[in-house]
Amino acid sequence: MSSATAVRPAEEFDVDRIYRLIIDLATYERAADQVRSTPDQLRAALFGPQPAAYALVAESAGEVVGFALYFRSYSTWEGVHGIYLEDLYVAPEHRGSGLGKALLVALAELAVQRGYARLEWAVLDWNEPAIRFYRGLGAVPMEEWTVFRLAGPALGQVALGSASDGSATGR
Amino acid sequence: MSSATAVRPAEEFDVDRIYRLIIDLATYERAADQVRSTPDQLRAALFGPQPAAYALVAESAGEVVGFALYFRSYSTWEGVHGIYLEDLYVAPEHRGSGLGKALLVALAELAVQRGYARLEWAVLDWNEPAIRFYRGLGAVPMEEWTVFRLAGPALGQVALGSASDGSATGR
Numbered sequence: 350m351s352s353a354t355a356v357r358p359a360e361e362f363d364v365d366r367i368y369r370l371i372i373d374l375a376t377y378e379r380a381a382d383q384v385r386s387t388p389d390q391l392r393a394a395l396f397g398p399q400p401a402a403y404a405l406v407a408e409s410a411g412e413v414v415g416f417a418l419y420f421r422s423y424s425t426w427e428g429v430h431g432i433y434l435e436d437l438y439v440a441p442e443h444r445g446s447g448l449g450k451a452l453l454v455a456l457a458e459l460a461v462q463r464g465y466a467r468l469e470w471a472v473l474d475w476n477e478p479a480i481r482f483y484r485g486l487g488a489v490p491m492e493e494w495t496v497f498r499l500a501g502p503a504l505g506q507v508a509l510g511s512a513s514d515g516s517a518t519g520r
Numbered sequence: 521m522s523s524a525t526a527v528r529p530a531e532e533f534d535v536d537r538i539y540r541l542i543i544d545l546a547t548y549e550r551a552a553d554q555v556r557s558t559p560d561q562l563r564a565a566l567f568g569p570q571p572a573a574y575a576l577v578a579e580s581a582g583e584v585v586g587f588a589l590y591f592r593s594y595s596t597w598e599g600v601h602g603i604y605l606e607d608l609y610v611a612p613e614h615r616g617s618g619l620g621k622a623l624l625v626a627l628a629e630l631a632v633q634r635g636y637a638r639l640e641w642a643v644l645d646w647n648e649p650a651i652r653f654y655r656g657l658g659a660v661p662m663e664e665w666t667v668f669r670l671a672g673p674a675l676g677q678v679a680l681g682s683a684s685d686g687s688a689t690g691r
Binding site for chain 2: 380450
């Protein structure tokens with residue numbers, strides 16, 4: 350890293366800038382219309398009492414130009430926690446300067462220091478530059494697995510299921 | 521649900537039984553050799569100070585025959601936490617009695633009560649009975665996404681990357 354770039358834990362004054370980068374990342378992922386969060390929600394998650402989400406920021410010449418937002422996973426096979434990287438983003442004009450890698454390196458360091466077993470994240474299948482980058486670091490795609498999501502009205506509907514006779518539905 | 525079955529939060533005295541079910545699930549997933557955890561690690565994760573992993577158990581006639589182990593995720597798009605279900609398992613001889621669904625319903629209730637946006641979990645692509653069950657509940661496969669994992673020696677190697685010149689590596 351050149352001396353003009355640095356990775357550090359996010360501070361509360363970084364929230365508005367991180368939020369802006371979250372919007373930029375969602376736009377890149379063709380999903381900006383799916384962002385329903387507000388800067389205040391992000392502030393509460395990262396800096397409220399007993400936070401369960403965390404962030405690192407990457408700076409270039411004193412400006413925050415990238416971030417990594419993560420939470421703690423847990424593996425019943427490993428018996429220890431891991432890091433799940435929810436978002437990793439570096440502004441396009443700052444790519445190629447090693448900041449994306451520096452963020453991943455900082456997370457890997459954190460995982461190793463804490464005795465965590467894994468660093469994991471989800472990648473869009475069409476994002477080939479990212480996939481090449483991740484494979485180059487030794488990350489392995491979990492190709493046998495698909496994540497299922499229950500959200501919105503379907504989540505509410507299942508939550509109501511406790512009132513009905515679950516035994517008729519089978520597993 | 522019949523009165524003989526129940527779902528409740530796990531207690532510390534359930535740990536050995538949950539651990540046994542974790543082994544059974546890994547065996548079903550053809551991965552028993554990958555289980556490196558111990559019951560004591562599980563106890564520490566679920567019942568140590570400030571736990572970041574949680575479990576529900578399903579009982580039949582007073583015996584724990586299933587469990588759901590989860591942790592809190594965070595969505596930068598939703599601005600709120602979610603539940604990530606790491607393991608869901610009901611012993612084969614107790615399937616068809618609605619316990620798997622009862623565990624999912626309890627998690628969905630928990631998510632709705634807390635204002636969480638999502639309940640998510642990973643499914644092995646060959647596990648068709650499970651996939652049918654999940655689709656029937658309204659869960660949607662995140663088919664565009666693949667999870668990448670950095671673990672073992674590769675994780676340690678990336679952690680050491682901070683000492684090298686990251687700027688040469690690009691991105």
